[in-house]
Amino acid sequence: MRVATATEAGNPTSPNEDWAMASESLIVVLDGATARTGTGCVHGIAWYAAKLGSALAGLAADRDSELANALMYGIRFTADQHRDTCDLSHPGTPSAATAMLRLRDTALEYLVLGDVTVLIDTADGIQVITDDRVDKTARAEREEADRHPFGSAEKQAALLRMKHAELAARNQPGGYWVAAADPFAAQHAITGEIPLGNVRRVAVLTDGAARLVALFGLLEWPDVLDVLEQNGPTELIRRVRAIEGADPSCMKWARNKRSDDATAVYAA
Template sequence: MIRLVDSVNDPGKGRNSEDRIGCDPRRGLAWVIDGATDVCATRLFPDAPTDAFWFAEQTDRLLRHTGGGTPLDMAAALIQGLREAVERQTESPVSAIPPGDMPSAALTVTRWNRASGTLSFGGFPDCTTLVRRPGADAIAIPKPVSDKDEQAQARRLLSDGSDINATLRRQRARMNRPDGYWVLSVHAEAVVGLNTHETSAEPGTRVLLCTDGFYRLVEMYGLYDDDGLFQAAEREGLASLIGRLRGFEADAADDIPFGRFKTSDDAAALLVELT
């Protein structure tokens, strides 16, 4: 069992949030999802606010009904469910979708097994998970290091006045390929790119899962280190941290110095305790 301590899902300025958070206390599950912002040439799901919104919503719904098993088992079932949902909605096979328009999302799922005393994780970049055992500092669950400096790329493209959507579509056409990057989408082969980790844990351990928009507090703005962020979340609450985050996201003129494509990104976080 797990206990929900706090949660927040705050949309970027003028947006519908494309992040999702979820918790199933009985199954010991918690997750965060970050839909990849639309750069598609043609909308796949025009009845939804955005394609990213639709894909994140479907992912969240499927996770609430996905069975047990290892993180790899869950990822395989989730990807198959997403493939079927996309084909139903578009009324065509996913092979008809241009590669650069394929929907995708970042994801982290954690599961607590009290009987074995293990905490398992499975994820696709780029969400962050912090764990704090009783009496110890918070530590980040390891995740793959990207070979691409996204902030440097944003600075360059914004400074050059490049067609950002076209550039990102070309990059996304390489998703879930050996010469590209791994991400949650509709490709069965993506399972081999799932980042998994398992660690021992005890009741009273707390876990903070967050999307990259929330983790800007650490990674982009340097306002906290991992333990400092965890302490602030417990002391001040997640909504208060959103207020501090948005204080750095009021002026689009700062986009180039910070290296951000979006002045104000969706930000979601979930704090749970193992019981």
């Protein structure tokens, strides 16, 4: 299996809060949630994503374990790394959307928790696996934020209100679920497997890399896989940045960040 990975911070002056690892048998991708409020954590989102990602890479390497169990133990292990220094009960405690793909003898297993997108090209067509529950929260606040140009005081105030509304629904029944401090969020992950003989190529994208389809509507998912196959993940991210750069006010394509951290992993 050929594997290619690229990641790029949305802002060159800020840490990249995405995290990824990829081998011939395991892919782990995390998208750390932007902190617009306090977090109660002295370490930061990038630290959390790296700690959780590293834990998951080790735990999921045991092919006898369930991916959801690996995520549960990974969340618990990461929480233990800063339980004595940070307030893990804080509403804004660091969190991350998570995706894992793992090859076993006869199947490709997947897990998604949060808005990371997994693409699996099979003999029966492309399966798109993502968790859009966060998009169904804070809708009024999100629409208000979309009304204002990026960088304006009105936009910043609206984004803060939106974040508070999102946090109120995070890891709550009827809301959305991500990896944070509660290991039992793993029970809400989307999981499944596909017979290995049906799999042609796969990709994992953080939402910053999925924008050409999910936000801008300029490509379809088969086009994304073709770009990844023919030109690699770096080219996909370059195309995202070009569109973002052509709309600096974020008014043609309403969004919460001019440029988001973007990570793409491709395997075939």
